[in-house]
Amino acid sequence: MSRLSVPNLESDAGPSGQVYAQIKKAIGNVPNTFAAIAAHGPAALKAVLAADTVLSAGSLSKRDQEAIKLVISEVAGCDYCVAAHSLLGKLAGLKPDELKNIRERRATGDEKRDALIRFVRKLAQSSGTVSDDDFAAIKAAGYTDAQLVEISLAFATTVFTNVFNRINDTEIDFPAVA
Structure with missing residues (x-):
């Protein structure tokens, strides 16, 4: 059971309820993490969802975005x-x-995506500046300057949800991963 309480999603008429309704309309249900974030910080969830909207309008493929988020x-x-x-x-x-x-x-067998995964994994595991070699490698793989901004945005929103879920010990409502 998650640590933070979540009101009844169906009866919440406040700011959180409005966010729940938007999510439910868009994807059919409200994942536990979104419910908990919205219950205590609807503006924070709106910011995450706005960032995802920016990413979906960018040039990184949805596959690359999900690979980034999975690695992080x-x-x-x-x-x-x-x-x-x-x-x-x-x-x-x-x-x-x-x-x-x-x-x-x-x-994975996809050279360009593997370069992205290596780059993101190094970023996630380090606390220093990206090396010239790592920067050269991601650029040589074909990622543009604009995509480096998108990688940064995907990274930032994923770190937020990772940290929140660790604080909340959010109950997993997605299929288990073996």
Whole structure:
């Protein structure tokens, strides 16, 4: 059971209820993490959703976005987000073996995406500046300056949800990952 209380999603008529209704309309249900964030910080959830809207209008593919989010979640040890982004990655078109390879730190077979995964994993595991070699490698793989901004935005929103889910110990409502 999650640590933070969540009101009844159907009867909440306040700011959180409005956010719940928007999410439910868009995706059919309200994931536990979104419910808990909205219950205590609807503006924070709106910011995350706005960032996702910006990402969806960008040039990074949905597969790349989900690969980024899965790598960050795996490195952070956020079991909720690993489960969520494994499913969302599958829905975006990543094959089960690709998802498993990402989680297990193995190559996926897509050279460009593997360069992205290596870059994001190094970012997630370090606290210093990106090395010239790492920067050159991600640029050589074909990622643009604008996509580096998008990578940064995907990274930031994922770190937020990872941290929140670790604080809340959010009950996983996505298929379990073996």
